[in-house]
Amino acid sequence: MTAGYRPPGVADRGTAIVLLSGGLDSATVLAIAHAEGWACRALTLRYGQRHSREIEAAKRLARAMDLPEHRRVSLDLAAWGGSSLTGDGEVPHGGVTAEAIPSTYVPARNTVLLSLALAWAEAIGAQAIFLGVSAVDYSGYPDCRPEFIAAFQQLANVATKVGLAGRAPVLRAPLINKSKAETIRWGAALGVDYALTWSCYDPTPAGRPCGDCDSCRLRAKGFADAGMVDPLVSAD
């Protein structure tokens, strides 16, 4: 995961916090921020996911990028339920349904994530926060839309000491209008090794992607539309 990246030590845009879930979107965003010249630090939330594969993927990505810091914060959002991703009911299989917002939605997850990123950014004086949300080829989650990003930016401007000084961290969601295929092509051009990423909501007992949850289906469609082979699946 080095081809196309700026070499370490030439970061000159300032410091950026990158929300790194371990999925392909956040891996791509990390590469984009790095290529823009930001000194990146990654933040991963253990929020009570059913499995730890995502967290392991985030660690691999942070190591591959030689990040100076990768914070993993534990916060048990599963404790109060409300999502099949954290154990309430079954993860849906068999294709994206007509349901507007599926059961895998985790209440206010991205709000919590951005709040933590904002706190860390303010504490260390970071100028930007990158996150990998997209409102195209997505699951309909409300906190993946441009309206959400704009509302959080407005909040950051008034909620913080740096915001009052006109220096709130800038939220950057470079994939917000990108399809999964466009994301994959962009990341591939930047040298992202997608074999290091993880997307499946509900891995098999053997620890492989199920191939059938919303997230696996969106990923497979993305690689197909991009005319590329998914190195994670082809490793089977």
Add this chain to the structure above:
Amino acid sequence: MTAGYRPPGVADRGTAIVLLSGGLDSATVLAIAHAEGWACRALTLRYGQRHSREIEAAKRLARAMDLPEHRRVSLDLAAWGGSSLTGDGEVPHGGVTAEAIPSTYVPARNTVLLSLALAWAEAIGAQAIFLGVSAVDYSGYPDCRPEFIAAFQQLANVATKVGLAGRAPVLRAPLINKSKAETIRWGAALGVDYALTWSCYDPTPAGRPCGDCDSCRLRAKGFADAGMVDPLVSAD
């Protein structure tokens, strides 16, 4: 802490999450929400404070109110520093300074707190979130102002599944325009036992309020202006 309260079982306004720090403001807000008829559940954040006296006070208050649920979430905001309250430097003593925002400000603390409350509220279908911030007799924290509350409400409206359905939890900050003395008088009228609360940022080795930090000074001024004796201090 029962005089003036509605008896259990008659809550008819719905469910409210109350952010309960253990200080006198949040104790008062809990009493207000209860008196309005909300079925209250309390949320307390252990965020790496220097001492656990606040948390113990929150537990006492929740027990005194016979709440059906008091969630205590641990999240180490101290890990990334940025505040004297979580161990970066000394807590200031000797009176409120001319500095606009003192070192006790914890980066984005109320944003993190409200995010967690929003997540829990959405998970259980709570209709309101109460918090005890005030922009009068306060320490100048940006996340205690009406602008902050309004921005977070706007965020909650677009960030959540319930928000998209027009049913985002309503943020309630009933003390936002109240002086400390008004707060204390209101709480006393509702039967709040302020001996159960804790305000000091920097307790003495003997576990008593220091009497000299910003929080002790604001509390002392509040009781003096209200013409009342602080039962916590008078217990010395």
